[in-house]
Amino acid sequence: MEQQSAQKPLSTGKIVGLAILGVLIIIVLWVMGGYNSLVSLNENAKTAQADMEVQYQRRFDLIPNLVNSVQGLMTQEQTVFKDLADARSRYSGAAAGSPDKVAAMNGVESSLSRLLVVMENYPQLKSSEAVMKLQDQLEGTENRISVARNTYNGVVNNLNKNILSFPSNVIAGIFGFKERARFEATPAAQNAPVVKLN
Amino acid sequence: MTKLVRLFSSITLLVLSFVFVSQIALAVTFPTSTGVVNDFAGLMSYSEKASLETTIKNFEAQTTNEIVLVIVNDFQGLDPFTYSQQLFGNWKIGKATKDNGVLLLIGPKAGYVFPERGEIFINVGKGLEGAMPDSVTGSIIRNELVPQFQAKSYAAGINNAINAIMKATRGEYTAVAAGATGAVGAAGTTTTSSNPLVFVGIFVLFIIVAIIASRFSKKDGKGGKGSGTTGSASTTGSAFKGGSSTPTSHFGGGKSGGAGAGGSW
Numbered sequence: 259m260e261q262q263s264a265q266k267p268l269s270t271g272k273i274v275g276l277a278i279l280g281v282l283i284i285i286v287l288w289v290m291g292g293y294n295s296l297v298s299l300n301e302n303a304k305t306a307q308a309d310m311e312v313q314y315q316r317r318f319d320l321i322p323n324l325v326n327s328v329q330g331l332m333t334q335e336q337t338v339f340k341d342l343a344d345a346r347s348r349y350s351g352a353a354a355g356s357p358d359k360v361a362a363m364n365g366v367e368s369s370l371s372r373l374l375v376v377m378e379n380y381p382q383l384k385s386s387e388a389v390m391k392l393q394d395q396l397e398g399t400e401n402r403i404s405v406a407r408n409t410y411n412g413v414v415n416n417l418n419k420n421i422l423s424f425p426s427n428v429i430a431g432i433f434g435f436k437e438r439a440r441f442e443a444t445p446a447a448q449n450a451p452v453v454k455l456n
Numbered sequence: 457m458t459k460l461v462r463l464f465s466s467i468t469l470l471v472l473s474f475v476f477v478s479q480i481a482l483a484v485t486f487p488t489s490t491g492v493v494n495d496f497a498g499l500m501s502y503s504e505k506a507s508l509e510t511t512i513k514n515f516e517a518q519t520t521n522e523i524v525l526v527i528v529n530d531f532q533g534l535d536p537f538t539y540s541q542q543l544f545g546n547w548k549i550g551k552a553t554k555d556n557g558v559l560l561l562i563g564p565k566a567g568y569v570f571p572e573r574g575e576i577f578i579n580v581g582k583g584l585e586g587a588m589p590d591s592v593t594g595s596i597i598r599n600e601l602v603p604q605f606q607a608k609s610y611a612a613g614i615n616n617a618i619n620a621i622m623k624a625t626r627g628e629y630t631a632v633a634a635g636a637t638g639a640v641g642a643a644g645t646t647t648t649s650s651n652p653l654v655f656v657g658i659f660v661l662f663i664i665v666a667i668i669a670s671r672f673s674k675k676d677g678k679g680g681k682g683s684g685t686t687g688s689a690s691t692t693g694s695a696f697k698g699g700s701s702t703p704t705s706h707f708g709g710g711k712s713g714g715a716g717a718g719g720s721w
Contacts, residue, residue, distance in 0.1 A: 394594030
């Protein structure tokens with residue numbers, strides 16, 4: 259910094275002006291950084307949500323194949339199959355993103371798990387490679403769902419912390435970012451399908 | 457008074473730098489990998505392991521796919537899938553841009569002596585899910601591993617399984633092609649991209665502070681004030697980079713989405 263020839267102090271006006279400019283720059287940088295962080299976290303949450311729903315759909319689509327291949331061998335278990343079919347229609351009928359859809363998916367999950375448990379009473383199913391492959395796919399889908407849920411909760415955790423902490427909560431309030439609900443296991447879903455065939 | 461201000465800001469920055477260095481504590485401790493063949497239970501002989509390692513490394517050289525074998529004595533209270541998923545994430549198997557890793561995990565079955573009885577999980581990275589759907593993985597376990605393990609031919613079973621995995625995943629990626637079908641981008645990144653305007657703004661800020669500070673000085677060297685300010689700027693930068701414990705691993709940084717299948721004997 260070049261100094262003037264004499265040690266002449268800045269006028270009060272100029273100092274105040276510089277200080278105000280400095281404060282304005284700080285505010286703009288802060289708002290910019292905070293808003294962009296929130297946008298990034300929010301988009302991550304939406305992606306994680308979509309990933310979960312992809313897996314739910316996959317599970318949903320696999321069920322008819324499983325039912326077709328085992329129904330003939332399990333003629334005593336009509337109630338189980340009926341419950342599963344009802345749960346599937348409720349899921350199809352519910353509007354995407356609504357609480358009904360979530361409740362319906364929980365219904366599908368618990369009736370599917372009941373079917374898988376009942377299947378363990380039929381050892382002859384183990385000799386059918388077709389049934390085994392379907393079980394691999396269903397178990398694989400359950401595993402992917404659990405990974406997707408953990409990822410989703412982690413992402414939502416980061417988003418919510420940002421929305422709630424000071425001072426980013428100020429920016430969140432101004433631009434309307436809302437907290438998201440974590441995925442919580444329902445009591446019925448505690449018995450998620452555990453497929454162990456021996 | 458300015459010396460006090462400088463002292464205070466230095467202390468604040470020092471405290472902040474400790475606050476931001478975080479230690480990631482895992483509930484489960486995972487072993488350190490010894491390479492692509494990790495036999496912590498002594499199921500395979502030295503020569504069997506060496507030959508398998510050569511096979512796997514050749515495969516990686518041709519295809520960039522990373523296959524890793526892990527045999528443990530203890531799943532530490534987790535079920536085989538969960539243990540495999542966490543281990544996969546800890547070691548980061550597969551190339552970072554392709555997620556083309558496969559983890560073959562073998563361990564004890566609860567309530568039984570290992571290795572008379574045990575559990576298997578093959579965890580497939582995101583980039584190989586197409587080549588190895590769960591039904592194929594399950595068939596490999598049922599047909600290549602379980603019968604051999606029941607006959608106590610552990611190395612033979614493992615070699616069969618690895619060959620089957622290589623057969624299924626060959627051709628998905630090649631070492632030469634840089635634009636191979638990649639895995640879906642992860643949603644997990646939470647870092648904000650740095651904006652060049654931010655640096656310009658911070659630079660302008662420090663110029664302003666320097667101007668104001670030098671006008672208040674009592675004939676102290678202007679150089680002293682200037683360098684004091686820039687000194688604290690560089691400390692801020694390094695403190696906020698943050699430190700986290702890096703897992704020990706020789707692998708490419710890839711991810712798994714939970715695909716794969718399990719079985720037991």
